[in-house]
Amino acid sequence: MTIDENILLKHLTTFKIGGLARYFCVAKSVADLKEATTFAKKAGVPIFVLGGGSNVLISDEGFHGLVIKMAIQGVKFEDDGNYVRAIVSAGESWDNFVSEAVKKGLWGVENLSGIPGTVGGAPVQNIGAYGVDVSETIESVEIFDTDNLGTRNLSADQCRFRYRDSLFKRPDGKDYIITKVSFRLAKEGKPNIFYKDLNKYFTLPGAPKSSIEEIRKAVLKIRSAKFPPLDKFGTAGSFFKNPIVDNGILEDLKKKFPEIPSFPTDDGLVKLPLAWILDKVCGSRGLKMEHVGLYERQPLVLVNFGEASSHEVLVLADKVAMDVRDKIGIKIEKEVRAIGEDRPPAKYRTGFWTLAYIYLPKITAVIQFFGWHHFRQNYLIGFLKSNKSPEDLMRHLNSKGYSRAHLAWKDKGEVFSVRKIVRHDFQYHIRFFNDYEIRGHYEYTAESHPIGHLCEAVFTDPKDYFDHLLYGYVEK
Ligand code: EPU
Numbered sequence: 517m518t519i520d521e522n523i524l525l526k527h528l529t530t531f532k533i534g535g536l537a538r539y540f541c542v543a544k545s546v547a548d549l550k551e552a553t554t555f556a557k558k559a560g561v562p563i564f565v566l567g568g569g570s571n572v573l574i575s576d577e578g579f580h581g582l583v584i585k586m587a588i589q590g591v592k593f594e595d596d597g598n599y600v601r602a603i604v605s606a607g608e609s610w611d612n613f614v615s616e617a618v619k620k621g622l623w624g625v626e627n628l629s630g631i632p633g634t635v636g637g638a639p640v641q642n643i644g645a646y647g648v649d650v651s652e653t654i655e656s657v658e659i660f661d662t663d664n665l666g667t668r669n670l671s672a673d674q675c676r677f678r679y680r681d682s683l684f685k686r687p688d689g690k691d692y693i694i695t696k697v698s699f700r701l702a703k704e705g706k707p708n709i710f711y712k713d714l715n716k717y718f719t720l721p722g723a724p725k726s727s728i729e730e731i732r733k734a735v736l737k738i739r740s741a742k743f744p745p746l747d748k749f750g751t752a753g754s755f756f757k758n759p760i761v762d763n764g765i766l767e768d769l770k771k772k773f774p775e776i777p778s779f780p781t782d783d784g785l786v787k788l789p790l791a792w793i794l795d796k797v798c799g800s801r802g803l804k805m806e807h808v809g810l811y812e813r814q815p816l817v818l819v820n821f822g823e824a825s826s827h828e829v830l831v832l833a834d835k836v837a838m839d840v841r842d843k844i845g846i847k848i849e850k851e852v853r854a855i856g857e858d859r860p861p862a863k864y865r866t867g868f869w870t871l872a873y874i875y876l877p878k879i880t881a882v883i884q885f886f887g888w889h890h891f892r893q894n895y896l897i898g899f900l901k902s903n904k905s906p907e908d909l910m911r912h913l914n915s916k917g918y919s920r921a922h923l924a925w926k927d928k929g930e931v932f933s934v935r936k937i938v939r940h941d942f943q944y945h946i947r948f949f950n951d952y953e954i955r956g957h958y959e960y961t962a963e964s965h966p967i968g969h970l971c972e973a974v975f976t977d978p979k980d981y982f983d984h985l986l987y988g989y990v991e992k
Contacts, residue, residue, distance in 0.1 A: 517541055517548045519555055525574050525583065528566060530632055532750030533826050534574025535856075537564075537583035544587045544607075546660055546667055549693055553662045556582040563662065564855055565693050567606070567634035571641055571752050572853050575826045579856040586636050588695055591616065601655065602699045606636025610643075618732045623705020624653035626728050627714070629735040632746060632753075636694040640684040641851065642677045646735055647711035651677035658696035667695060679781070680757050680851050707731055713738045742814045750820030751811070752852045755833060758816075759846050760785050769844060773797060790840070790848060791816040798839045805832045806907040818852075827920055830854070831910055831932045838931060838950070869963055873922050876962075880925055892927045892955060893947070895977040898990035900952040906931060909948060909989055916985060921945055923962035927955075937961060942974070944981070954990055956982050 519541045525534035538561065543549050556563045562581035566572070590605040591613060600622050604613050610633050614625045627648040628638075637643075638650045639657050654677075656669045670692075676683045683689035707726035709718050717723060717734045724730045744751050766778050766786050775796070778786040794815040795801040801815040807824035809832070811817040818829060837848050884890065900909055910932060918934040921943075926933070929949040936944045941964035946956040958978045960968040968974060983990075 517543065517551055519552070519582070523583070525566075525569075525578065528585065529569035529572055529574055529752070530746055530750065531569075531573055531752045531829070531852075532820055533576070533824060533829065534572075535576045535578030537578060538580045539582040540585070541582065542585045542587050544589070546588070546695060549584065549660045549662075549695070550665050552582060552584050553660075553665060563693075565636070567637035568609070568632055570631075570633035571637060571851070572855050573752060573826055573829055575854070575856040577856060581856075584693070586634060586693075588636075590696075593620065593622075596700070598703055600701050600703060602701055603696055604635045604699065605696050606634060606694050608635045609633075610635055610638055614732070617699075617701055618728050621728055622701035622703065623728060624699065624701040625650070626731045627708055627711075627735055629732045630739045635697050639675060639677070639682055639694060639697055641680050641853075642682050644680065646714050646738075647708055649677070649679070651675070651682075653699045653701060655698045655700045657694055657698070659692040660695050661691055662693060663691045679760065679787070685853075743817060744811050744819050749811075750824065751817055754816045754851050755818040756790055756816060756836070756848045757851045758787050758790050759848050760787050761846065762786070765846070773844075788846075793840060793844065793846075794836065797843050798836075800836065800839060803832075803836075804907075805835070805905075806911055808832045810836070825914070826854075827914065828910070830920060835906075835931050842929075842950070872963075876923050884926065890928055892929070892949070892953070893925070893957065894975070895955055895957045897946075897954045897956050897982045897986060898992045900948070900954060901989055901991050904989050906948060909954070910934075912986075912989060913946065918944075918946065929953075935961075941965065944978070944985075946982075954986065 519539050521539055522536045523540035525537050526532055541552050543552055553563065563584060564579055564581060565584045565586055567586050587607040588605040589607050591608060592603045594601040594603065602617060610631055611629065613635055614629050618626050627646040628643060628650060631643055631645060639654060643650045651672060654672050656671050657675055658667055658669050660667050684692060684694065709715055709726050709731065714734060717738065718726050743753065760781060762785055769776055777789055777792055780786055791814055794810065800810055802812045803810045806828050807820060807822045808828045809819055809821060811819045818832065833850065840846055840848050900906065913934050916936065918936045921933040921935040924933050924945065927947055929951060931948050931950050933947045938944065941961055942958060943961045944956060944958055946954065948954055958976050959972065960974050962969040
């Protein structure tokens with residue numbers, strides 16, 4: 517196996533976004549995984565395993581570690597009484613496997629037809645569609661443990677599957693690479709066509725009988741009408757998870773939005789369709805910002821219409837999340853995994869700052885939740901001119917070297933927050949708000965002088981600089 521350097525990742529993802537992998541290899545066997553892991557340990561870099569690249573958003577800055585493209589192949593069907601056990605290697609295409617199971621008349625995964633990606637990716641986010649989650653048919657998962665370089669089986673219980681979640685997304689599963697998945701498929705199955713769209717399909721006059729082949733056909737048809745074609749647009753499917761809330765919250769929402777659909781979960785909570793909220797409450801169906809937007813036919817799906825950057829996607833995602841929070845007070849979570857998010861300058865790429873970039877925003881969010889910093893910082897620059905859009909402003913700032921500000925309070929009504937580091941230890945920090953206010957200041961970076969930054973030891977208003985930078989974009 518060869519380990520290459522500086523390989524462009526963009527074309528290996530369905531979003532068609534992403535910079536370079538510092539190191540890259542294709543693993544066709546467990547022996548390759550051993551070799552790759554040993555290499556990464558020696559080089560002191562992190563590992564990221566890429567399957568079909570259908571649920572990731574890779575930063576334009578790339579991934580400063582080893583990307584292992586999973587390519588272990590093999591499918592085996594074993595008879596087990598009324599069931600058949602399908603043992604499928606992680607690098608196999610998910611939909612080829614579903615198609616093969618359907619051809620053999622084996623029930624369990626037919627509702628999951630047409631999902632892009634690999635078999636190894638399926639358990640990670642517990643893929644689901646049309647009323648079925650993959651965890652319902654998974655019997656066990658074989659993993660390669662990068663800690664001790666051995667393989668072992670985990671039962672479905674040990675995988676701790678939840679809605680679009682599993683052990684493999686959590687810190688205690690971070691050392692595991694999925695190598696094989698065993699599915700328990702039924703020889704005699706019952707059609708599961710309770711999901712609204714499928715039900716409609718099979719109850720229309722002249723509809724076919726819901727045989728396993730017809731269910732696959734129906735799912736493929738429904739999907740192609742809802743999701744953007746991957747040969748035309750970049751996308752990773754639903755960008756956010758549907759929020760799960762308790763009944764109290766639902767009752768409150770119903771007072772304002774009596775029509776809101778809701779679906780009970782097994783643990784007594786309710787799942788709300790975010791697509792409905794975005795469409796009917798936020799009015800953001802078809803929202804477009806620069807080269808990214810929400811797909812017209814399914815607003816939960818973020819689309820790269822052309823040469824979008826990961827930064828643009830994150831800014832749009834922040835805006836969507838902010839709108840939902842402002843309108844209905846619910847915090848939504850990303851479903852897509854963001855890899856190697858916007859990187860800071862080289863001198864802050866240390867282990868300490870890597871942890872800080874991950875954890876400090878969470879800590880500040882908790883502090884903000886308890887009521888501190890519910891305001892906007894000083895120094896109003898002005899308002900965005902009416903002939904300019906927020907996207908124009910963002911594009912302009914990006915072109916001037918501004919990128920997302922990670923270590924910053926989220927001010928009231930903020931749509932995006934960007935910074936540009938100057939003279940190593942200082943930064944210009946600009947925020948744009950939902951009432952079109954633009955605020956900005958000059959200060960210590962949080963990295964160079966954390967205390968000075970927090971106490972605003974240097975916190976000034978470089979008026980002339982901002983007037984020059986934002987000439988044509990701002991009105992007073
Ligand atoms: N809706 C609207 N307006 C729209 C679209 C949808 O109001 O423009 C409402 C409808 O009431 C609809 C509801 O939203 O009934 C839910 O929409 P949909 O049936 O398309 O499903 P979803 O909840 O948005 C989930 C999965 C999809 C999966 C579909 C079909 C998540 C995050 N997404 O979407 O999975 O294909 O159900 O089962 O759970 C993925 O995970 O990447 C993915 C595509």
